[in-house]
Amino acid sequence: MAESNTSELLIVEGNNDYHVVKRLLEKHQIEPPKIVQKEGFENLRISISIEVKASGRKKLGIIADANGDFNNRRQSILDQLRKSGFDISKNTENSTNIFTDHKDLEIHVGIWLMPDNASSGELEDFILRMIPQHDPILPRAQHYIDTIPVKDRKFKNKKITRAYVHAWLAARQEPHPMGLAIKVGDLTHDSPYAQSFVSWFHQLFNN
Numbered sequence: 001m002a003e004s005n006t007s008e009l010l011i012v013e014g015n016n017d018y019h020v021v022k023r024l025l026e027k028h029q030i031e032p033p034k035i036v037q038k039e040g041f042e043n044l045r046i047s048i049s050i051e052v053k054a055s056g057r058k059k060l061g062i063i064a065d066a067n068g069d070f071n072n073r074r075q076s077i078l079d080q081l082r083k084s085g086f087d088i089s090k091n092t093e094n095s096t097n098i099f100t101d102h103k104d105l106e107i108h109v110g111i112w113l114m115p116d117n118a119s120s121g122e123l124e125d126f127i128l129r130m131i132p133q134h135d136p137i138l139p140r141a142q143h144y145i146d147t148i149p150v151k152d153r154k155f156k157n158k159k160i161t162r163a164y165v166h167a168w169l170a171a172r173q174e175p176h177p178m179g180l181a182i183k184v185g186d187l188t189h190d191s192p193y194a195q196s197f198v199s200w201f202h203q204l205f206n207n
Contacts, residue, residue, distance in 0.1 A: 005054055005055045005057070006033070006034050006056070006057075007057060007058040008034070008059040008060075008205060009034050009036065009051060009054075009057065009061070010032070010033055010034070010035045010060075010061040010062075010063060011035075011036050011038055011044055011047065011048075011051060011060070011061070011062055011063070012035060012036070012038065012044070012064070013037065013039075013040060013041050013044055013063070014038075014039060014040065015037055016123055016178055017114075018035050018037045019178065019180070020123060020179045020182065022035055022179065023179040023180070023182040024182055024189055024194055024197065025201065027182060028189065028198050030198070030201070041065070041073075044062070044064055045076060045077065045080055046080075048080040048081065049080055049083055052084040052086075052105070052107060053085075053105070058108070059107070059109075059110075059204060059205050060108070060110070061109075061110045061112065062077060062109065062111045062112070063114070064113055064114070065114045065121070065122035065123060066113040066115070067120065067121075068120050068158060070113060070119055070120045070121075074097070074113060077111055081099060085102050085103045085104055086101060086102050086109070087102075096110070096200065096203055097111035097117055097200075098110040098111075098203055098204050108204060108207075110201075110203070110204035112197060112200055114126045115128075115129070115193060116193050116196060117196070117197075117200065121161070123178070124161045124162040124164075124178075125161050126193050126194075127178050127187065128164065128165055129192065129194075130182070130187040130189070130191045130193065131165075131168060131187060132187075132188050137171050138164070138168055140171075141164055141167035142164050142167075145160065145163045145167055165178070169186075172186055
């Protein structure tokens with residue numbers, strides 16, 4: 001069942017994604033459309049066809065982590081778009097990841113894969129690029145994480161950026177989760193990654 005019949009919708013994987021996207025758009029003085037968290041990639045993936053076909057839907061944004069394989073994650077979403085009625089054969093190399101060729105519906109669907117819609121990674125890789133340049137705490141936070149013996153680590157090595165980011169956030173004067181850190185200005189909302197995301201958003205929702 002579709003989340004709602006709103007004409008514009010963003011679907012994201014989870015709570016952190018919800019708050020980061022909402023706060024980032026607000027920092028750019030953009031009123032976000034309805035944002036719905038799907039509680040994990042698999043739930044998001046299987047909801048795509050339902051959300052595309054929701055009554056009155058005109059714009060749908062899909063935001064997920066690329067994780068360790070950008071191409072595989074992107075293809076899994078494209079497969080769902082194809083099943084829902086999109087002809088993506090002519091623009092599978094579409095660098096903006098915005099698709100409009102549906103067989104029955106007038107709808108625009110955009111895909112943004114964290115961190116930059118081009119490479120493997122996740123939300124924390126996006127956030128890492130929002131930490132102010134030359135911040136003196138970041139290298140110390142990274143050093144702290146790097147010096148934890150591998151046998152004592154509670155995180156997988158591929159999640160080390162997540163550890164860096166949360167160690168840095170914990171060292172703020174007022175520690176906040178990622179979304180709130182954007183709101184209060186601990187993170188720079190105009191970093192290149194953030195600007196690229198906002199540009200993608202405008203292409204999808206304002207065209």
